[in-house]
Amino acid sequence: MEYMKPEEIVELFKKKLKKSTIIDSKIEIKTAGLKKNSYSLIWLEIELKDFKEAVKLLCTIQFPHFAVISDNDTGEEIKLTYHFSLYYGERFKEISLNLTTNLAKNNLKIPTITDLIPGAQTAEREIKEMLGVTVEGLPDLANVFLPKDFPKDVYPLRKDETGAAKMVSKEEEVKKVE
Template structure:
C-alpha cells in the first residue's frame, strides 16, 4: 500500500471521526534521492481504538512514541505515532494520530493487548499526566518514586503544589542516600 491508499483506508474506516489529515513528503539523499511519507491525522477521541486497529490491519506497526501535552486548557492533546512497513528500506510510512482528551474524562483503552511495547509509554503518560488506560495491567511508577503523592502530575499545567512535589522528590533522594543507594 502506498501513502494515498493508507489514507483512503483510514478515511473508509473512520468516516466523520477523521477530522483532518495531511500527507507530508520529505526527499532525502544526494545521489539517490529517496522520499519518505507521513500521514498526520486528527481524529475524534471516540475513534481512537478503531484508528489503531486499522493501522494494525495495514501492517504490524512500529511504535514511534505516545505522548500527551497539557496546553493549559480543558484537554490533554494526545499524540500516537506509528510506522508501517518499517522493515522495508526507505519504505516506512509514518502515521501520527492526534486527538483531544477532556480533562474531565482522562480515560483511554490500552493498546498493550495489540502491542506489549506500548506499556512503557502508557505508564509514563499515566504517572505524568494522569491519563488512565483501561486494561493496563502494570500500573507501577516508571520515573516517579513509589510513594509519590496520588493525584499529582508533573506535566500538567494546572498542577498545584509543585513546591510540595520538589520537596517530596528531594526527601526521597535523601532517603536513598541514607540507605547507601547506588549513584545517589
C-alpha cells in the same frame, strides 16, 4: 509484500471508519540526507471514541512498529499522539503514521492498546503517571519513571495546577517549615 502509498492509507481510514471518526488528516513528504531521499508522514486526528478502532485498522495494513506517545497540555484538554511506523526497516518504504486524539481535562481516559500492541505498555504507563491519564484496561499500573512515594495528585508534564507548579509550591512550603 505490497506497499500502500500514503494516500491509499488515508483513503482506507476514511473508507473503513465512520465519517465522524477522522477530524483531520494530513500527508507530508519530506526529504533528508545528501541524496534528498524522501519519506512520508501521515497525521490523522481521530475522535477518542473511535481511537482503538483506528489502531485495529492500522494493524490490518501491517503490524506497526510503535515508537512513543507524545503529548500536549493545551489548557482545556490533553492532546495525545501515538507515533507508529509502517514498513519499519524497509529502506525508502517506511511511513510514519501518527494518530492524535484529544482528552478533555475533566475526563482523562483512553482505552489501552496493549492488547493489540504489547510494546505500548511503557508509554501508556508513562502518560498515566506524568499526565494523570487513566488508561483503561492497562495490565500493569506501576510507575515507570516516578518513585513509589511520589505524590499521587501531582503530574509533572501537566501545565495546570496539578503539574510542576504544584511541586514547586510544595517545595517552598517545606523550606518555610525548616
